[in-house]
Amino acid sequence: MLAEERQQVILSMLKTSSVVKLQDICKKVTCSESSVRRDLQLLEEKGLLIRVHGGAKVKHSLQRELDMTGKSLRNVQQKSSIAKFAAEQIQDEDVVYLDAGTSTLAMIQFLHSGQHLTVVTNGVVHASALADRNIRTILVGGELKTTTKAIVGIETVNSLHHYRFNKAFLGTNGVHPRFGYTTPDPDEAAVKKTALDQSEKNYILADESKIDQVSFVKVAELAKAIIITNRLPKTVLDQYSDQTTIQEVSI
Amino acid sequence: MLAEERQQVILSMLKTSSVVKLQDICKKVTCSESSVRRDLQLLEEKGLLIRVHGGAKVKHSLQRELDMTGKSLRNVQQKSSIAKFAAEQIQDEDVVYLDAGTSTLAMIQFLHSGQHLTVVTNGVVHASALADRNIRTILVGGELKTTTKAIVGIETVNSLHHYRFNKAFLGTNGVHPRFGYTTPDPDEAAVKKTALDQSEKNYILADESKIDQVSFVKVAELAKAIIITNRLPKTVLDQYSDQTTIQEVSI
DNA sequence: AAAAAACATTCCAAATACTGCAAATTCTTA
DNA sequence: TAAGAATTTGCAGTATTTGGAATGTTTTTT
Numbered sequence: 237m238l239a240e241e242r243q244q245v246i247l248s249m250l251k252t253s254s255v256v257k258l259q260d261i262c263k264k265v266t267c268s269e270s271s272v273r274r275d276l277q278l279l280e281e282k283g284l285l286i287r288v289h290g291g292a293k294v295k296h297s298l299q300r301e302l303d304m305t306g307k308s309l310r311n312v313q314q315k316s317s318i319a320k321f322a323a324e325q326i327q328d329e330d331v332v333y334l335d336a337g338t339s340t341l342a343m344i345q346f347l348h349s350g351q352h353l354t355v356v357t358n359g360v361v362h363a364s365a366l367a368d369r370n371i372r373t374i375l376v377g378g379e380l381k382t383t384t385k386a387i388v389g390i391e392t393v394n395s396l397h398h399y400r401f402n403k404a405f406l407g408t409n410g411v412h413p414r415f416g417y418t419t420p421d422p423d424e425a426a427v428k429k430t431a432l433d434q435s436e437k438n439y440i441l442a443d444e445s446k447i448d449q450v451s452f453v454k455v456a457e458l459a460k461a462i463i464i465t466n467r468l469p470k471t472v473l474d475q476y477s478d479q480t481t482i483q484e485v486s487i
Numbered sequence: 488m489l490a491e492e493r494q495q496v497i498l499s500m501l502k503t504s505s506v507v508k509l510q511d512i513c514k515k516v517t518c519s520e521s522s523v524r525r526d527l528q529l530l531e532e533k534g535l536l537i538r539v540h541g542g543a544k545v546k547h548s549l550q551r552e553l554d555m556t557g558k559s560l561r562n563v564q565q566k567s568s569i570a571k572f573a574a575e576q577i578q579d580e581d582v583v584y585l586d587a588g589t590s591t592l593a594m595i596q597f598l599h600s601g602q603h604l605t606v607v608t609n610g611v612v613h614a615s616a617l618a619d620r621n622i623r624t625i626l627v628g629g630e631l632k633t634t635t636k637a638i639v640g641i642e643t644v645n646s647l648h649h650y651r652f653n654k655a656f657l658g659t660n661g662v663h664p665r666f667g668y669t670t671p672d673p674d675e676a677a678v679k680k681t682a683l684d685q686s687e688k689n690y691i692l693a694d695e696s697k698i699d700q701v702s703f704v705k706v707a708e709l710a711k712a713i714i715i716t717n718r719l720p721k722t723v724l725d726q727y728s729d730q731t732t733i734q735e736v737s738i
Numbered sequence: 739a740a741a742a743a744a745c746a747t748t749c750c751a752a753a754t755a756c757t758g759c760a761a762a763t764t765c766t767t768a
Numbered sequence: 769t770a771a772g773a774a775t776t777t778g779c780a781g782t783a784t785t786t787g788g789a790a791t792g793t794t795t796t797t798t
Binding site: 387395 | 506615618626649
């Protein structure tokens with residue numbers, strides 16, 4: 237099989253799964269690890285994917301952001317399966333709020349225009365991705381944070397009061413039994429808080445690295461949302477399960 | 488087998504498989520490697536395929552388009568010089584409205600964070616580009632048009648009423664002495680109209696292809712804005728100059 | 739916290755592909 | 769039919785690609 241061919245296969249694999257294992261590629265293209273590694277290196281240099289320990293992940297436009305810096309395949313897979321599970325909670329005709337951030341961004345690949353959704357978001361990159369998938373999208377107004385490309389501020393909070401959601405999906409930096417959901421930025425916290433208030437049912441996407449962490453600003457009590465995360469140790473789980481529902485997702 | 492014939496075969500192989508191996512071609516056309524190599528070389532020179540180690544691959548439509556730029560190069564230069572001139576009208580500390588669209592998008596490369604601007608826009612792509620250049624950006628809220636990635640709708644118009652601009656820069660589809668500025672989409676027109684009302688000084692960016700054109704919905708009278716365009720024939724110019732200011736930009 | 743396993747990197751020799759050139763073949767034309 | 773032109777072919781030397789082994793790193797397990 238030609239190098240060119242292999243590389244096309246790799247890219248097409250990434251289109252449907254957002255992470256690929258090196259071993260899986262080897263099997264699919266029937267050649268040595270060395271060759272696949274070289275291919276990955278080349279494709280990474282071209283900026284078409286990002287290599288991680290054990291394989292490669294897609295490169296999306298928010299790649300700069302600190303959050304998705306998952307360095308290992310396992311880590312990225314976790315995020316991807318959490319996103320998939322979250323996306324599956326959405327039903328036809330739902331009006332959904334999608335918070336800015338990479339965990340929620342990963343959900344978009346699992347949505348499709350046939351579901352007739354309306355998605356409200358404060359993520360510029362999210363909005364763009366949703367438009368690409370032909371999904372009805374509403375962007376809240378406000379000031380753009382240059383680093384995360386999230387829309388925040390008082391204007392945004394006001395903007396959000398115009399809407400009412402069936403379901404809201406948010407990321408967070410910290411989940412803690414005593415301090416609830418927390419994030420470092422006060423402006424973003426205010427937006428998250430408002431979104432939670434405007435929605436019927438709330439989901440927090442948090443991989444295990446966020447559990448038992450505390451950040452600067454409190455967004456809400458644990459009870460305010462259902463937590464979607466990976467399999468946790470039982471001792472940890474017990475601390476949370478009396479306060480809210482935890483949805484464990486296997487990789 | 489004739490050379491011409493071989494080349495046809497190669498091209499038809501590429502229609503079904505996106506990459507072909509040199510060896511496979513040899514088998515199919517029953518001739519030596521050297522001949523096939525020469526064929527590939529020729530076809531590559533003609534721009535019909537791209538040679539890769541071990542064979543050839545199809546030329547992607549995007550790459551093909553880039554080759555076609557010979558014709559539209561002039562057009563690009565026009566847009567760029569109009570955009571540059573427009574950007575130069577902006578002064579430090581200005582609060583600027585930037586309408587969605589390609590002509591205004593081209594302005595962003597000429598702005599820099601040292602100017603301490605505040606830019607309000609309804610273009611998602613624009614917002615993203617501005618954030619990349621570290622410029623304070625405010626995005627208006629509203630519904631996203633999936634095709635143009637512009638934010639439009641009643642929400643957007645309301646949103647705009649919260650702001651007041653020193654200068655507004657807009658594109659348009661038609662500029663006409665009698666019918667003024669016109670665009671095809673009523674929603675976009677409403678947004679443009681509001682933006683013009685909220686601004687102290689207005690600029691319309693219109694390359695010569697827009698002059699004397701009329702589209703579906705009227706945005707405003709000519710007098711409402713200064714037109715930035717390329718050098719025009721004097722006869723055309725006269726029709727406009729009594730109604731508004733025209734800024735001619737040389738390419 | 740150490741040991742084990744899995745993965746990554748670097749280098750090497752074998753295999754494969756590429757280039758230009760000269761010989762052989764085919765096609766023209768007088 | 770034979771000379772000349774054009775095309776094709778085979779070849780030698782050069783360059784690229786490939787799979788594997790040895791040597792580091794990171795991640796996972798104990």
